[in-house]
Amino acid sequence: MANYSASDSATLDRAFHALGDATRRGVIAQLSLGEASIAELAEPYDMALPSFLQHVRVLEKAGLVSSRKEGRVRHCRLEAARLAELKSWITQYQQAWAARLDRLDTFLNATDPKKDT
Amino acid sequence: MTHQTVQHGTATMEKRLSASLTRVFAAWADPEQRKAWNSPSAEIDMRIDAADFSVGGEDVTTCLAGGEAIAIVRGRYHDIVPDKRIVYTEIIASMEATEGACLVSAEFLPDGEGTRLVMTLQTVALDGSALLEEAQAGWGSALIRLEELLQAG
Numbered sequence: 001m002a003n004y005s006a007s008d009s010a011t012l013d014r015a016f017h018a019l020g021d022a023t024r025r026g027v028i029a030q031l032s033l034g035e036a037s038i039a040e041l042a043e044p045y046d047m048a049l050p051s052f053l054q055h056v057r058v059l060e061k062a063g064l065v066s067s068r069k070e071g072r073v074r075h076c077r078l079e080a081a082r083l084a085e086l087k088s089w090i091t092q093y094q095q096a097w098a099a100r101l102d103r104l105d106t107f108l109n110a111t112d113p114k115k116d117t
Numbered sequence: 118m119t120h121q122t123v124q125h126g127t128a129t130m131e132k133r134l135s136a137s138l139t140r141v142f143a144a145w146a147d148p149e150q151r152k153a154w155n156s157p158s159a160e161i162d163m164r165i166d167a168a169d170f171s172v173g174g175e176d177v178t179t180c181l182a183g184g185e186a187i188a189i190v191r192g193r194y195h196d197i198v199p200d201k202r203i204v205y206t207e208i209i210a211s212m213e214a215t216e217g218a219c220l221v222s223a224e225f226l227p228d229g230e231g232t233r234l235v236m237t238l239q240t241v242a243l244d245g246s247a248l249l250e251e252a253q254a255g256w257g258s259a260l261i262r263l264e265e266l267l268q269a270g
Contacts (some may be wrong), residue, residue: 008128018181022219038145038181046264047127063125077126088124088214088240088242088246089124089242089246090124090125090217090240090246091126093209093217093219093238093240093242094128094130094238094240096157097130097236097238098130099153099157099158100155100156100157101130101132101234101236102131103153103154103155103156104134104154104155104234105132105134105135105136106154107144107150107153107154107270108134108136108140108141108144109135111150112136112140
């Protein structure tokens with residue numbers, strides 16, 4: 001498993017951004033069951049194909065999904081190692097800190113003595 | 118998954134806060150305030166067993182999920198400069214093993230009327246962290262956990 005260092009934090013951000021969308025998480029969940037074609041992946045969604053392809057492209061850029069063409073059909077598969085990296089202890093610890101800082105902001109705003117609320 | 122894991126990571130993160138330096142620093146220094154925001158997740162309550170915000174002082178916090186202790190965090194302060202910076206180490210242990218440790222540097226910088234908080238996390242994940250990863254059997258639970266993380270973020 002690759003070490004997460006500050007130099008690839010942009011890559012990590014891309015991966016978390018990629019997962020910050022219900023459609024894309026749905027694609028990941030479906031691919032966790034095995035390879036699937038674009039058409040199979042798109043089927044559950046009420047969405048124009050170009051829009052759906054955009055989602056797949058975001059997942060590919062984040063390194064979470066790879067695809068290959070066989071004849072006229074594009075097959076996608078999950079990059080499990082990349083996903084495993086995202087659930088590594090260090091990544092989770094760092095994500096927990098990011099969430100803490102958001103809560104710190106909320107807490108400070110809620111207890112602001114300058115506000116009447 | 119090996120039980121002989123030692124992994125290192127360094128991350129920096131910045132947060133712009135509208136509160137003043139003094140209020141932000143107090144939210145770290147005062148254990149009662151810290152308790153309000155410092156939990157790693159919305160489902161986890163913090164119980165403060167010891168709090169000594171001084172150089173060399175120790176904090177001991179137990180993480181509770183549904184009233185049950187799931188982890189103990191021991192913090193040791195190494196450098197405290199009021200309204201400027203806090204440097205401390207945090208040792209995170211589950212009930213079975215030490216999961217990891219982190220050197221946390223928090224720098225408080227003035228930013229207009231607010232504060233720019235710059236965090237540097239130098240982390241090592243130890244053998245115990247593999248137990249946690251193993252506990253999340255299957256992609257299903259990993260995705261659920263990831264989703265919780267994303268919502269929390």
